[in-house]
Amino acid sequence: MKKGSLWSWFWVALGAIYLLLPLTGTFIFSLRAKKDTLSFVAYQNAFSDPKFLESFGFSVLMALLTIIVSLLITVPTAYWVQLRLPRLRPVVELLTLLPFVIPAVVLVFGLIRIYSRPPLALTGSSFTSNILLIAGYTVLSLPYMYRAVDNGLRTIDIRTLTEAAQSLGAGWPTIILQVIFPNLRGALLSGAFLTFAIVIGELVLAAFLARPAFGPYLALLGQNRAYEPAALAIVSFALTWACVGLIQFLGRGKTDRDRGLAGPG
Secondary structure, three states: OHHHHHHHHHHHHHHHHHHHHHHHHHHHHHHHOOOOOOOHHHHHHHHHOOHHHHHHHHHHHHHHHHHHHHHHHHHHHHHHHHHHHHHHHHHHHHHHHHHHHHHHHHHHHHHHHHOOOOOOOOOOOHHHHHHHHEEEEEEEHHHHHHHHHHHHHHHOOOOHHHHHHHHOOOOOOHHHHHHHHOOOHHHHHHHHHHHHHHHHHHHHHHOOOOOOOHHHHHHHHHHHOOHHHHHHHHHHHHHHHHHHHHHHHHHHHHHHHHHHHHHOO
């Protein structure tokens, strides 16, 4: 057991070194914007750039809208499949895995080719292009959001909850919005944070749709400057890990509450 434990810690340490060394190097490089000293000048320059605030705010807005659209599509679908159509679960799971197989560049070229001509010419204005961008983000986040929702639905007795709500006269919209959604709070937050992290760092869709998102701004900045892109890469990575940390914290809190309700027996 001791030998196995040491071997496990060896691989954990090796993985940590593999991940942390590049980040450490990037962080140190971002501090060398001022010659012969370590400073946060690169971070100050990046944060003071109006385009940074514009692109980051745009990506945050797109992320929030993507989360809303994803929830409105994924929750009813996963709920109905588990409640009424369990035989279709393999088909739905396969469909949700397609974004892992189809590259984002193929997805965005398909969107541009289909929706750049009549009768659905959506690439001619900023508003309709944003709609296409949200649709593409929704597809990219589908594997993560669906699995978060599906795992959450498996932890609750949706059939009993549905029958109880129907016995009180609730309709399907009321059941989904006032019964299912509150019981999936932890799962929905997990899917939402993962979707947020995906949208903030996404490059291909926003670049080809010519939208002022954070990913294209970071790529353009990397072509003209040296230290500011490294600083923003660290910031982006920190935001991603903050989302993961919130998922772990909220999930752990939910587990602890469930154990407390279950009792020692």
